[in-house]
Amino acid sequence: FFVKLCRTAVTMLGSAILFWISFILLFLLFRTKRPKNFPPGPRPIPIFGNLLQLDLVDLLNDLRKLSERYGKVYSIYLGRKPAVVLNGLQAMREALVTQSVEFAGRPKGLMINHLSEGKGVGMTDGPMWKEHRRFALTTLRNFRMGKPSMEERILGEIFHIVKHLEKNAGKSTDPQTLFHKAGFNIICTVLFGTRFKHEDEFLQLNIRHITENSKIINGLWGMIYDTLPLLRTLPLPFQKAFQNMRMIRKSLADQVSQHKESRVPGEPRDLIDCYLDEMEKRGDDGSSFSENQLVFYLLDLFFAGTDTTSNTLLTAFLYLMTHPDVQERCQKEINEVLGEKEQVSFQDRHRMPYTQAMIHEIQRVADTVPLAPFHATTKDTRLMGYNIPKxxxxIPNLSSGLSEESQWKFPHEFNPSNFLNDEGEFVKPEAFMPFSAGFRVCLGEGLARMELFLILVTLLRRFKFIWPEEAGVPDYTPVFGLIHSPKPYKLGVRLRGSGDLGA
Ligand code: HEM
Structure with a gap:
């Protein structure tokens, strides 16, 4: 009996020692090591880093609290990967603008990289990114797509929004579907030279897949994918994002095939035609332009250009309905400036300081992309006294600059005066960075600004928007995600009379 007891004791002791050795080895293996003179931050735990300490639903609030404790530049760990969070104008300007090149990279090995297979323009860096970024900027800015112009394409879609609202005048309507489809169609007219009926399968499916993927990438499953690589091949909900992506890519590849059949070289109708022309011009000179790359390129523009503008518009109408004084002042200015003119043009913005201020203030409170897609350093560098390795x-916390108390007259209220000087002229404070800044600044900024101005002015000129009585107290808190979206609401629509100044 005694021998048996000793044997059991030895086995138990052996197991315990083995357990602790494995535990210590695992701990050492997954331990995170802070680089020398790295920005301070909360202590990470092995494997998970700081993820379990952050509230993913109220992440911005947690990031703000960390900034109060550790300063404007601090670090957190995403699993074992160190990340530096930039808060406020000074830190973001020093990194994104002053050291544009050093901070213009993109991280590798995350879900978003795997979804885009290292192609496209949004999540790549190096020569391919540069070539494609330059091409998109010149094509979108110089209207190389010929007729109709960018402005005419947007006005064409506005015609359909107006028709829908006219049908609903005197009632309340669902603005979510309306503006998501409008934003989608504007991008489609630029990329494919065509718009889709609201009930079209192409439009419905792609909007659904884009929205689903934004939620997965930025939600819990996206975080799990990025943090725990061992789980990536398991049949977990993040596989849906890859499935959705294959479907979107297939529909975009179909568009490219149709364009190849119908195009006339040298007479581009849209961005796909421009790209195919460019491919022919470059030939096999080793450039990164290819048909496969084109599909991912379209995908990026599609993703980046739909939900961003539609959610900004949704925020605009939420605030305009609940701030009738601001709405009326804009309508008065629009009436005075446009007079009998049939259609507004983007040029008219220079004569509408108050309306311009209103649109910028909407973008400030909408805070549409609160955390810019993650950047990465392209070489070892220094920022505000800290070492940041290559x-x-x-993580540029764009949100932090848009409400930084030292930068705004009214940081925590909706007030177009944030963009007006004492003479009532439109001014743009430096902390206004909803499109980010530096080499990676949004490449659809020009298009987005044109969309917002033309849509808002046309609709404010024709309609009065009223917060429906039965809707109760408005809730301005957005739903957090890669793209902020306001909570669903109803839009009360009334037609304005010809001499109506908004009253
Ligand atoms: C990138 C904001 C509309 C295309 C970005 C970034 C932000 C942003 C914050 C990240 C920049 C960075 O990484 O630092 C917005 C907002 C929009 C808007 C607030 C509307 C109100 C659009 C539109 C397009 C577009 C309409 C399509 C033409 C892109 C692309 C990138 C980008 C392709 C990636 C650029 C790169 O990595 O080089 N946008 N965007 N965006 N945006 Fe936009």
Whole structure:
């Protein structure tokens, strides 16, 4: 009996020692090591880093609290990967503008990279990114797509929004579907030279897949994918994002095939035709332009250009309905400036300081992309006294600059005066960075600004928007995500009379 007891004791002791050795080895293996003179931050735990300490639903609030404790530049760990969070104008300007090149990379090995297979323009860097970025900027800015112009394409879609609202005048309507489909169609007219009926399968399916993927990438499953690589091949909900992506890519590849059949070289109708022309011009000179790359390129523009503008518009109408004084002042200015003119043009913005201020203030409170897609450092560098090694993930907290107390007259209220000087002229404070800044600044900024101005002015000129009585107290808190979206609401629509100044 005694021998048996000793044997059991030895086995138990052996198991315990083995357990602790494995535990210590695992701990050492997954331990995160902070680089020398790296920005301070909360202590990470092995494997998970700081993820379990952050509230993913109220992440911005947690990031703000960390900034109060550790300063404007601090670090957190995403699993074992160190990331530096930039808060406020000074830190973001020093990194994104002053050291544009050093901070213009993109991280590797995350879900978003795997979804885009290292192609496209949004999540790549290096020569391919540069070539494609330059091409998109010149094509979108110089209207190389010929007729109709960018402005005419947007006005064409506005015609359909107006028709829908006219049908609903005197009632309340659902603005969510209306503006998501409008934003989608504007991008489609630029990329494919065509718009889709609201009930079209192409439009419905792609909007659904884009929205689903934004939620997965930025939600819990996206975080799990990025943090725990061992789980990536398991049949977990993040596989849906890859499935959706294959479907979107297929529909975009079909568009490219149709264009190849119907195009006339040298007479581009849209961005796909321009790209195919460019491919022919470059030939096999080793450039990164290819048909496969084109599909991912379209995908990026599609993703980046639909929900961003539609959610900004949704925020605009939420605030305009609940701030009738601002709405009426804009309508008065629009009436005075446009007079009998049939259609507004983008040029008219220079004569509408108050309306311009209103649109910028909407973008400030909408805070549409609160955390810019993560950047990465392209070489070892320094920021505000700290060492940041090459390849570190950088998280520009754009949201922090848009409400930084030292930068705004009214940081925590909706007030177009944030963009007006004492003479009532339109001014743009430096902390206004909803499109980010530097080399990575949004490449659809020009298009987005044109869309917002033309849509808002046309609709304010024709309609009065009223917060429906039965809707109760408005809730301005947005739903957090890669793209902020306001909570669903109803839009009360009334037709304005010809001499109506908004009253
Ligand atoms: C990138 C904001 C509309 C295309 C970005 C970034 C932000 C942003 C914050 C990240 C920049 C960075 O990484 O630092 C917005 C907002 C929009 C809008 C607030 C509307 C109100 C559009 C539109 C397009 C577009 C309409 C399509 C033409 C892109 C692309 C990138 C980008 C392709 C990636 C650029 C790169 O990595 O080089 N946008 N965007 N965006 N945006 Fe937009």
């Amino acid at each position: 390849g570190t993930i950088i």
